[in-house]
Amino acid sequence: MTDTPPSGPAPMNIRPAKTPVMQRLALVWIVPIIALAVSLGAAWQSYSDRGVRITIAFDNAAGVQAGATEIRYRDIRVGLVEAVEFDEGLSTILVHARVDQDIAPYLDADAQFWVVRPDVSVRGISGLDTVLSGVYIEGNWNTTADVAQTNFTGLNRPVLTRANQRGTTILLQSDNAGSIAAGAPVLHKGLEVGYLEEPQLNFDGSGVVVQAFIEAPFDRRITSSTRFWDVSGFSVSFGAGGVALNVNSLASLIEGGVEFDTIVSGGDPITDGQSFTIYSSEQVARDSLFVDPSAEVLRVAVLFEEAVTGLVRGADVRFQGIRIGEVSEISAIVVGEGNEAEVRLQAVLDIQPSRLGLGADATADAAMTLLSDFVQRGLRARMVTGNILSGSLFVELAQIEDALPAIMARTSGRYPVIPTTESNISDVAATAEGVLARINALPVEELMNGAIDMMDSIERLVDSDDTRAVPSSVIALLDEARGLVGSEDLQAVPAELRSVIAEIDAIVASANDADLVTSLDNVLAVAASAIGNIEVATRNLPRITAEIEALTIRANQLELDALVTSAASTLDAIDAFVASEDTRALPGSLNGALDELRAVMADLREGGAVGNVNTLLASANAAARAVEDAVSTLPELSAQAGRLVAQSETVVASFGERSRFNAETLATLREIQAAANAVSALARAIQRNPNSLLTGR
Amino acid sequence: MSARTAGLVACRNCGQVHQIDTARCKRCDSPLQSRDAQSLQKVWAWLIAGIIAYIPANTYPMLLTSTLTDRSESTIIGGVIELVDYGAIGIALVVFVASVVIPVGKFVAIMYLAISVQRGSYRNQHGRHRAYDVVEFIGRWSMIDVFVVAILSALVQLATIATINPGIAAVSFALSVIFTMLAAQSFDPRLIWDADRTIHD
Numbered sequence: 017m018t019d020t021p022p023s024g025p026a027p028m029n030i031r032p033a034k035t036p037v038m039q040r041l042a043l044v045w046i047v048p049i050i051a052l053a054v055s056l057g058a059a060w061q062s063y064s065d066r067g068v069r070i071t072i073a074f075d076n077a078a079g080v081q082a083g084a085t086e087i088r089y090r091d092i093r094v095g096l097v098e099a100v101e102f103d104e105g106l107s108t109i110l111v112h113a114r115v116d117q118d119i120a121p122y123l124d125a126d127a128q129f130w131v132v133r134p135d136v137s138v139r140g141i142s143g144l145d146t147v148l149s150g151v152y153i154e155g156n157w158n159t160t161a162d163v164a165q166t167n168f169t170g171l172n173r174p175v176l177t178r179a180n181q182r183g184t185t186i187l188l189q190s191d192n193a194g195s196i197a198a199g200a201p202v203l204h205k206g207l208e209v210g211y212l213e214e215p216q217l218n219f220d221g222s223g224v225v226v227q228a229f230i231e232a233p234f235d236r237r238i239t240s241s242t243r244f245w246d247v248s249g250f251s252v253s254f255g256a257g258g259v260a261l262n263v264n265s266l267a268s269l270i271e272g273g274v275e276f277d278t279i280v281s282g283g284d285p286i287t288d289g290q291s292f293t294i295y296s297s298e299q300v301a302r303d304s305l306f307v308d309p310s311a312e313v314l315r316v317a318v319l320f321e322e323a324v325t326g327l328v329r330g331a332d333v334r335f336q337g338i339r340i341g342e343v344s345e346i347s348a349i350v351v352g353e354g355n356e357a358e359v360r361l362q363a364v365l366d367i368q369p370s371r372l373g374l375g376a377d378a379t380a381d382a383a384m385t386l387l388s389d390f391v392q393r394g395l396r397a398r399m400v401t402g403n404i405l406s407g408s409l410f411v412e413l414a415q416i417e418d419a420l421p422a423i424m425a426r427t428s429g430r431y432p433v434i435p436t437t438e439s440n441i442s443d444v445a446a447t448a449e450g451v452l453a454r455i456n457a458l459p460v461e462e463l464m465n466g467a468i469d470m471m472d473s474i475e476r477l478v479d480s481d482d483t484r485a486v487p488s489s490v491i492a493l494l495d496e497a498r499g500l501v502g503s504e505d506l507q508a509v510p511a512e513l514r515s516v517i518a519e520i521d522a523i524v525a526s527a528n529d530a531d532l533v534t535s536l537d538n539v540l541a542v543a544a545s546a547i548g549n550i551e552v553a554t555r556n557l558p559r560i561t562a563e564i565e566a567l568t569i570r571a572n573q574l575e576l577d578a579l580v581t582s583a584a585s586t587l588d589a590i591d592a593f594v595a596s597e598d599t600r601a602l603p604g605s606l607n608g609a610l611d612e613l614r615a616v617m618a619d620l621r622e623g624g625a626v627g628n629v630n631t632l633l634a635s636a637n638a639a640a641r642a643v644e645d646a647v648s649t650l651p652e653l654s655a656q657a658g659r660l661v662a663q664s665e666t667v668v669a670s671f672g673e674r675s676r677f678n679a680e681t682l683a684t685l686r687e688i689q690a691a692a693n694a695v696s697a698l699a700r701a702i703q704r705n706p707n708s709l710l711t712g713r
Numbered sequence: 714m715s716a717r718t719a720g721l722v723a724c725r726n727c728g729q730v731h732q733i734d735t736a737r738c739k740r741c742d743s744p745l746q747s748r749d750a751q752s753l754q755k756v757w758a759w760l761i762a763g764i765i766a767y768i769p770a771n772t773y774p775m776l777l778t779s780t781l782t783d784r785s786e787s788t789i790i791g792g793v794i795e796l797v798d799y800g801a802i803g804i805a806l807v808v809f810v811a812s813v814v815i816p817v818g819k820f821v822a823i824m825y826l827a828i829s830v831q832r833g834s835y836r837n838q839h840g841r842h843r844a845y846d847v848v849e850f851i852g853r854w855s856m857i858d859v860f861v862v863a864i865l866s867a868l869v870q871l872a873t874i875a876t877i878n879p880g881i882a883a884v885s886f887a888l889s890v891i892f893t894m895l896a897a898q899s900f901d902p903r904l905i906w907d908a909d910r911t912i913h914d
Contacts, residue, residue, distance in 0.1 A: 042751040044899070047892070048762035055765050084784065148781050 067114030072129045074170035077109040079151035087153045094119045124162030130171040177229045184235035190294040193224040196272045203275040209234035239283025243301035244294050248272030314367040314380040317431035318397040319360040326409040333365045335413040341367035388424040396437035755899035756827045763892030774880035822848045830904045852894040859887040
């Protein structure tokens, strides 16, 4: 066996110990791994955050730049334009943009886009920042996410109503858009509560419709009975109150505006899109409230003989001061035939039966019956000056007291005819001139002087000692009378009467012989006649006052000029009368008469002649009553004079400060002055601050 | 003959020569290593990180310029093209060289060095060493772009009229430059010559 073992140790295959991969790897590899992770993460995030691409088609995209123009929503950037290009056919410009992902779901069918550019209008300047920063695209959409869209059509001008703005959109209709422009304010009691959108022709081209947005909470003020009227520009109106110049805000002066008010309560609440009419003025709007367009209208004709200059279509028809309709037509018609033919001016009146007090659903026939009944009782039509400055007329249906009998002619012509009466047309110039001339001609100074003189005289009369003595004399007289009645002699009368009678018998008997009775009779007769004279004299006193009364009544009834002169002369006469010696002597003679009476009574008492004592007392009583009457009429006389003066004063005063004409003239002048002041203030304000024209303040 | 074969090791920091088993430099206390075994790994790691950082530096905007009327973002290449459009060819050239040619050249140079060392190539060792010197020297100047951006951003801050802000690219570019410099520094040039010795020994 040649099995030789190996001669030496087997060669060793020595290899270095394999170090683990992890140990061989340098720690520095972490750096590129982190860099890669960060880069990949950033790339992925920027890809996933990439906005949604939308396309907006504009007619005019002036200033829109790719990569620079932003899309903003409520002034916050939500996207950026990426590309701008024309579509096929070059008709529109397509703006491609990316909007933020969280915004994209809200871009549904209601989303609107427009390019914001600088806009200088009367209400101010908007978008001024875009002058420097370039234009941007503004978006407007509501906050409910619907089916998202990516293709939109841009608007040519900004929408005024932003989504989620609380308020109500209504539709206004007007004859023309001459006074309204987009953005014009909607006012309510002077507050700006909304604005108008772009006016558009209505579907048949007969008028203009414009959407108006009324902000909450003012939209609650609008009900179905709300009326809108035009407040654009300024209005000058000549009315009974004078000249009125109404100027609203400068913006509404140029852009127009619409004001509304809910004049009567009880309207129904409105919904979005409710339609209203714009009336030409506040007055028309207010009047329209009382006119139900669906109500029946009674048409009657009125034939005027005089010229109807100043009467226009639309003029009021008034009945007892209330407007019951309007003049709808004015024309000339021929009345009669042959030689008797003459031209009359016919005015057709549209009368609202409801305004006659017949209730809301009154028919024209009911109104006709009522009117013909009135005509039989004297209702006549006439023209009345409505405004003395402008000379405008209206038709009045007035009740004429002494009207000739007439009936409403139903057969002649197309309409029943209301008979006319003389019109009450005043020519302002002539009237005013005449009034002024007459005021000038009034002897106001003399009248006043006369009144003052009269008052002086009355005062003197009342103050005179004689007048003051009258009451005391009367008291003395009454005392005398009481004394007489209470005297023992008189009380002894019954006792003595018998003896007297007996004596009388004797006297009568002896008188028969002597003429004693006759002479006593004479004495008594003289006394009685004296008392009678006094009575007559005192009775004349009331008659004088009665005459003065008559005189003053006449004075009251006199014509104006005559009144003033006769009042003056009356005052003179009264003055003369009061100042005359006779009048002054009156109390004196009254006293004398009383003295005489007293003397007579004393004589009587002394004479013991009681036979005619009853008649005597009665006469004395009558005399005393007459005196009393005379005295009692004195205050009445002065009161009468006072009334006269007061009436004179009224006459004078009616031409003085408080007269209506004067007040109106003054008010007119004052308002013209105020208007002039306002215009000059406006001019001054604009001169001082010309850019207020731009800023609207 | 190299220091290693002579049993010596030189300090890379101060040049002091020690025995090969010395752990730290006696003069400057920096660690001594005859050959860095992980050198190439580090080079590759930093280089890849630098290349990764260089991508956003070119795709994202370097400068965010907003003036009163305009707001623009410009990338490096975009800025160069803009400058050429304006006719400023010289400046465009400077920017292009500093921002594109040099960084890319550095990537290429470092990659070439690393690959050649890995392959144990012994050709043109002098040229490669010079290339390494150039890469190391030029590295610090690559930051010139970042400095321009930093200075502009600091100077041009006129509120709304004009502002310049650095973009993401500025940071990325700075990182890229830093990573590239670290890659260059991680490269042990002695490895170039080791290949030569392997062949001749």
